[in-house]
Amino acid sequence: MNQEKETSPVSGYIMLIIVALLFFSSLFILIATKNPFFILGILISIILCPGFFFVNPNSSRVLVLFGDYKGTVKKNGFFWVNPFFVKTNISLRARNFDSERVKVNDKVGNPILIGVILVWQVKNTFKAAFEVDNYEEFVRIQSDAAVRKLAGQYPYDNFEDNEAEITLRSGLDEVNHALEENLSQRLDIAGIKVIEARIGYLAYASEIASAMLRRQQATAIVAARHKIVEGAVSMVEMALDDLSKREVIDLDEERKAAMVSNLMVVLCADKDVTPVVNSGTLNH
Known part of the structure; x- marks a missing residue:
């Protein structure tokens, strides 16, 4: 199993009624008859309680039983599953990531400061949960790597490269498209969809900024x-x-x-x- 499997667990409201009836009936009979056997019913109802959980809109729960992936719950509501299931919450909402300003060299070797703004969301919960250790940290590191690679492919401007038709400063549409394609390939392993990627900050490094301005x-x-x-x-x-x-x-x-x-x-x-x-x- 290496693909996401969506599952629909039992309604939590129905199981809540069953567990409540089991608990209170066992407790009533135990008090009435003094029969210790009905303590078992009380214990069972307590053991069943951890199986209750809820899923908010645009959220999901990844279910794992003793290392075996059982499926992902994406439907929002109140549910009950086997109380021994490990339920990992993974948000399906779109998220913004504004990277730190990275100091790199452009195509002609000029030191520049560049940052990226990324809009992303989890599309495959299985990959996000099991293909990488921490998918949020994975997004951060891969975004940094993609920015460094992008900066080395284009010059900041065409002062020193007269044949360059696309530069980081003037060719934003082409550069942003290349950045988005690169990030999509890198983040696909974690089941993450890139909604938008663009350069959020671009400037010469401080040591050459004044010279380049002149x-x-x-x-x-x-x-x-x-x-x-x-x-x-x-x-x-x-x-x-x-x-x-x-x-x-x-x-x-x-x-x-x-x-x-x-x-x-x-x-x-x-x-x-x-x-x-x-x-x-x-x-x-």
Whole structure:
């Protein structure tokens, strides 16, 4: 037997009536007749009492008799079974697991801090009870192992790996899907279903965080400057074309170069430009 077997035990209400009748009738007859034989009825009713148990909604009880798995009770209610059964309670509710922030190296070797949020529930009570020692601890350890493996498969970003299309920071959908698949395979041995798995925390480790922040800022500045220059060139080109088409002024190559230089300075400067009035010619 290596699979879950659902069972339906006797109603606890019926057995409660039987045990109560046995106890009180034996006690009454013992008092009335003084016959010690009816002490046996009282003892039997006391022995039967540990067989009573109840199952809450979205809970279960795994029944074992002297090392032999007898089944799992998933139906909620009040029941009675053999009093020698060991009844282990296993919750079937969905649970959240927010892992600790683990320090690992990404694909290119950068130290990062990463944590995972996992939503899981027990689907196979036999595996959860007998395939692993402690299924809750198993979830914690395997989640940690899955996060470490995931971090080594992707770079944090594509600064050092320009060919990386998926990164931990930008490719969250693909990364979370890969994490969920990995955890599902790892936790299946314990009869656990992964409902959702996603990265809950992601950051560079403290020793390189400041350097990486400056690098990101520099990249952003370069990208912004590129856009500014690209727009400035377009504006200068448009200005020269309009002046030429409208015949506002006839510019030779030297004047065009000076105009282009001045316009580029004005459009690309990161500070306000102070104009200088030239009352002479370009050469004086």
